[in-house]
Amino acid sequence: MFGHKDKEVAFFGKITAGITHEINNVLAIIKESSGLLEDILAVTGEDTFPHKEKFKKALKRILGQIQRGVAITNNLNWFAHSSDHSPTSVDLNEVTEQMVLLASRFARLKNVGLETGPKDGPFIIKTHPVALQMALFISIEIFLDLITSGGKITLFPRKIQNNYVVGIHFEGMTADDANLPQAIITSDRWAFLQETMACLGGSAQADESASGILLYFTET
Amino acid sequence: MQNLKVLLVDDEEEFVTTLAERLELRGIQARSVTDGEIALQMIETNPPRVVILDVMMPGLGGLEVLKRIKAQKPQIHVILLTGRGSTKEGIEGMQRGAFDYLMKPINIEELIKKMQEAIKSQP
Numbered sequence: 001m002f003g004h005k006d007k008e009v010a011f012f013g014k015i016t017a018g019i020t021h022e023i024n025n026v027l028a029i030i031k032e033s034s035g036l037l038e039d040i041l042a043v044t045g046e047d048t049f050p051h052k053e054k055f056k057k058a059l060k061r062i063l064g065q066i067q068r069g070v071a072i073t074n075n076l077n078w079f080a081h082s083s084d085h086s087p088t089s090v091d092l093n094e095v096t097e098q099m100v101l102l103a104s105r106f107a108r109l110k111n112v113g114l115e116t117g118p119k120d121g122p123f124i125i126k127t128h129p130v131a132l133q134m135a136l137f138i139s140i141e142i143f144l145d146l147i148t149s150g151g152k153i154t155l156f157p158r159k160i161q162n163n164y165v166v167g168i169h170f171e172g173m174t175a176d177d178a179n180l181p182q183a184i185i186t187s188d189r190w191a192f193l194q195e196t197m198a199c200l201g202g203s204a205q206a207d208e209s210a211s212g213i214l215l216y217f218t219e220t
Numbered sequence: 221m222q223n224l225k226v227l228l229v230d231d232e233e234e235f236v237t238t239l240a241e242r243l244e245l246r247g248i249q250a251r252s253v254t255d256g257e258i259a260l261q262m263i264e265t266n267p268p269r270v271v272i273l274d275v276m277m278p279g280l281g282g283l284e285v286l287k288r289i290k291a292q293k294p295q296i297h298v299i300l301l302t303g304r305g306s307t308k309e310g311i312e313g314m315q316r317g318a319f320d321y322l323m324k325p326i327n328i329e330e331l332i333k334k335m336q337e338a339i340k341s342q343p
Contacts, residue, residue, distance in 0.1 A: 020303075021276065021303045024303050024324055024325070025232050025235065025303075025324070027325050028232070028235050028324045028325035028326070029232060029234045029235045029238065031325040032235055032238040032239050032242065032325075032328075033234075033238055035238075035242055035328060036238050036241055036242050036245075039242055039245050040245075043245075066325065070325060077303070
């Protein structure tokens, strides 16, 4: 798996990272321009500018959206740069937190909450970051496919004996709630998840006790 | 900060001219330029006390401009501007003599604070 495909992923990463820099520059210009308007408003009297408050409110909204845009491009930039070095050492906590942010829109479309569990660690492993992110995303997608609407998916990185593990658990109702572990392993994406984890030298298991998936990574 | 002379160097013209206008509204003498080579000429003929310098520029890159400023006028403080994914260049720039670095989009109050710190540290 890691050969020509790695170069393709690196290519996508490089182009995406370049675009995020460009978007960041656009946001910087919008921020300075709206800042300049705020500066001018601050020295303009109420009587000479009848709609001053409305302008201030609109500028505040623009600033809020700039901050939102910056957060999104930061996450995208981080994601794009993850293909720069492979394999490399990563902290499972950091990767799961970033994946939660990147996948939040997909969860939001199903009214599903997506979060990381209590933080422990750091859990440093040497791995292929893009394949690791893909494994986490496929796991999230498996749940999103099974969920009708609502509930919460939580990702828990932790250490069990000599293995680093990410548990992906779901709280809420699914179409096949009576047998969620069975629904997980018969889902269309399960084989792909196992294949991805095998490429990482790990494995995926359905967690029968906690309505979830366990991703095992071997310590290196 | 009144009458402080600052040179802003960034290839994004609209960014750099708008930022210069905002600094001028605060009493700072801000000039702007979009090219590293021209920036070095301006520094030679009319040196500012602080240079705000973008790391990622076409032609003469920010780190090279920094190196030449430090060789030409070591007393000038340089504050670098980096993208979110370019903190490595910011740290490298500080190792090469930059006073500090800020990530774009910047906060103007934070920039002014950094400039004040730079001037205070100036011998």
